[in-house]
Every structure is written in C-alpha cells, then in structure tokens.
Amino acid sequence: MNKCRSEVVELPPYRALLVVDVKNFSGEKGRDHARITRHIPVILEQALIRCGLGELRERVRFEGSTGDGYFWGFDPAFLPFLLNPFLAALQDELEYQNKVNLGSDRQYLRMRVSINVGPMTDSGGNDISDGSGDARIETHRLLDSKPVRDMLTRSTSTTCVAAIISRRVYEDAIVSGYAADAPELYVPVDVEVKTYCGTAYLRVPKPSGDLLASGFTPPEPAGTGPSAEADDVEGSGSGVQQQESRSSIVGITHVQGGVGTAITGHQPQVHVGRGDQFNAPLGDGVNIIGTNRGRIRHHVNKSGDQGDGR
CATH class of the missing domain: 3.30.70.1230 (Nucleotide cyclase, GGDEF domain)
Structure with a gap:
C-alpha cells in the first residue's frame, strides 16, 4: 500500500x-x-x-x-x-x-x-x-x-x-x-x-x-409516469391484460385447529390449515382451497357483491 x-x-x-x-x-x-x-x-x-x-x-x-x-x-x-x-x-x-x-x-x-x-x-x-x-x-x-x-x-x-x-x-x-x-x-x-x-x-x-x-419541477411528459403505465395495461397492443377488479371474500368451513386471518384482494393467496393442500376452481366463481383437515371456500363474486364466505 x-x-x-x-x-x-x-x-x-x-x-x-x-x-x-x-x-x-x-x-x-x-x-x-x-x-x-x-x-x-x-x-x-x-x-x-x-x-x-x-x-x-x-x-x-x-x-x-x-x-x-x-x-x-x-x-x-x-x-x-x-x-x-x-x-x-x-x-x-x-x-x-x-x-x-x-x-x-x-x-x-x-x-x-x-x-x-x-x-x-x-x-x-x-x-x-x-x-x-x-x-x-x-x-x-x-x-x-x-x-x-x-x-x-x-x-x-x-x-x-x-x-x-x-x-x-x-x-x-x-x-x-x-x-x-x-x-x-x-x-x-x-x-x-x-x-x-x-x-x-x-x-x-x-x-x-x-x-x-x-413550477420548478414540471409534471412528467405525456407517455411517462404511472398513468401512462396504466394506459399500457389497458391498450390492446400492449400484450398485457388488465386485471378485472372484483370483490372477493375468503370464507373458512370445517377447519380443525387454529384459523388464520382471512385475506381479501384481487388475487389473494390463502393457505390455512395443516397437511397437503389443493386448489380447485368451480364453474360458479368459487375456488375451493382444501387441506386434509378441512377446506377454505374462496368465493369470487363476478357481479361485484361480496360472497357469503361459506
């Protein structure tokens, strides 16, 4: 050195x-x-x-x-x-x-x-x-x-x-x-x-x-910023599909033992319970997230109303 x-x-x-x-x-x-x-x-x-x-x-x-x-x-x-x-x-x-x-x-x-x-x-x-x-x-x-x-x-x-x-x-x-x-x-x-x-x-x-x-810091030019990113998502030529905003309720039935916190959102990932788990969609907009000790009923109501969570 x-x-x-x-x-x-x-x-x-x-x-x-x-x-x-x-x-x-x-x-x-x-x-x-x-x-x-x-x-x-x-x-x-x-x-x-x-x-x-x-x-x-x-x-x-x-x-x-x-x-x-x-x-x-x-x-x-x-x-x-x-x-x-x-x-x-x-x-x-x-x-x-x-x-x-x-x-x-x-x-x-x-x-x-x-x-x-x-x-x-x-x-x-x-x-x-x-x-x-x-x-x-x-x-x-x-x-x-x-x-x-x-x-x-x-x-x-x-x-x-x-x-x-x-x-x-x-x-x-x-x-x-x-x-x-x-x-x-x-x-x-x-x-x-x-x-x-x-x-x-x-x-x-x-x-x-x-x-x-x-002002001293002007707004971002057109075509940039968060609003433009949203436009890109909606645009037909962007190759990205906009996610549909729908209300959802996560309900829990017949679960033995402790129950976790219910989560809502556009695509909630919920796995509560013990043992092997499986996810199975039904044709009525209901996802059944199951465990070998019970099941969780994830109801996505496409009409915008919240399901009953059962």
Whole structure:
C-alpha cells in the first residue's frame, strides 16, 4: 500500500465556494469571448456593491476564471450572505447590464450559480491548487446538472439567475436561519451527474415563463409516469391484460385447529390449515382451497357483491 495514502493527514479548512457560469457562452461570437470572460468578475463585484457587501470582495480567499464562468472562495462565516442578499443582487445587476450593454448581435447575459461549503485546500496565496477537494467537485457537478440548466431553459430572459445549492448549504445556512431566507424559497431536486448523486436545492430570485406556469419541477411528459403505465395495461397492443377488479371474500368451513386471518384482494393467496393442500376452481366463481383437515371456500363474486364466505 502507498505509504502516503495510509497516513493520517490534517483536514483542509472549510471554505464557502461560489461558482458561476454564463448560459450559452459558446453561442457568443468568438471575438466577444475574451470581453465576456473579463467582465464576469466585474459583474460579481458590482452585485456585491449593489447589496451593500462591497467589502466582501477583499475577503475572497481564492478565485479564478473557468473560461465561461468564475469562482470565489470565502471563509464559511460569509456563506449566508452569498445566498441572501447576493443572489437577488446578482439578478438585479445582470438585468442592468443587459439593458445598458445589449447590442443587436448580443445575447442576454444569464448565469447559473452553484454554492457549496466543505473542506478545500487554501494556501492563503490564491495558489492554482487552492479550492481543491471533493466539495469543489460537487460544486461543479451541481452547476452542470440538468435541474439548474432547466431553470434558464424553461424561463424567459427576465430570469437572469438560477442557483443551486448543496444540501449542506441548505441545512447550515437556510434551515438554521442564518441566511434569513425562507426555506420554502428553495426547491429540493435529485441530481445525478457522472458519478455524483445527491439532493440539492434550487433558488430562482425572479422566475418567469414555464417556471411560473408549471413550477420548478414540471409534471412528467405525456407517455411517462404511472398513468401512462396504466394506459399500457389497458391498450390492446400492449400484450398485457388488465386485471378485472372484483370483490372477493375468503370464507373458512370445517377447519380443525387454529384459523388464520382471512385475506381479501384481487388475487389473494390463502393457505390455512395443516397437511397437503389443493386448489380447485368451480364453474360458479368459487375456488375451493382444501387441506386434509378441512377446506377454505374462496368465493369470487363476478357481479361485484361480496360472497357469503361459506
């Protein structure tokens, strides 16, 4: 075994991590990519100033560009402020930027935001490896997940920010009350991206379009779900016959010894008694389930009325 892997090492410090990504960055003209990349951290800083948190810009532990996005690492004490009021301020700032900078050949700037907290490396000097750790990977998995992408796909350009936060952030900052944001504003979703699988929470400061009409988690498309499965059972071409719903009574006669519990249902399987057993259907809808010490009379009344159980 690798000696380094078997040794106990110190846990990295906990850091709050915010990562943003511009929607459809590749849809911008190549000549505009550099300008947008440079502009992203400026927008984030302006959002901090807009909500009265400009001093937080100087408290960033590590930061960097992802090409079509940007990330900031903070001491975890500042985590609540990244949720409230920063997310709403970022929505307002992007709306403003879209009004004053949008040209005829430019798209509206819209961002996905992922927020997490956990152990990450931090040299104190904004080293290239700072922010490394499982929590960092989880943050990017959440950012790339379908639920948060759908928030911008199913909304109009009015919605400039769609955020997704980890379960730990939700519990530590939202449920605890530190962020002073109502838990009802955050919608739980299941996330599966590559090898990551977990629960996260969506937050959209200004929903629009189908988000208002259908909610953050829309109903399943036609042709899927339990109702569709029932239709398949009823369909003539499915190869599966629907079971007829009929009432049934299980009655017991001439059984020596203890008697078990009578069971009702569509196809009850009842075997009560001792010794060899046999099942024999009769033409009147009565099944006789017998034992060598007595018999059980299973009466299926096709008219829908319950039999007498005799």
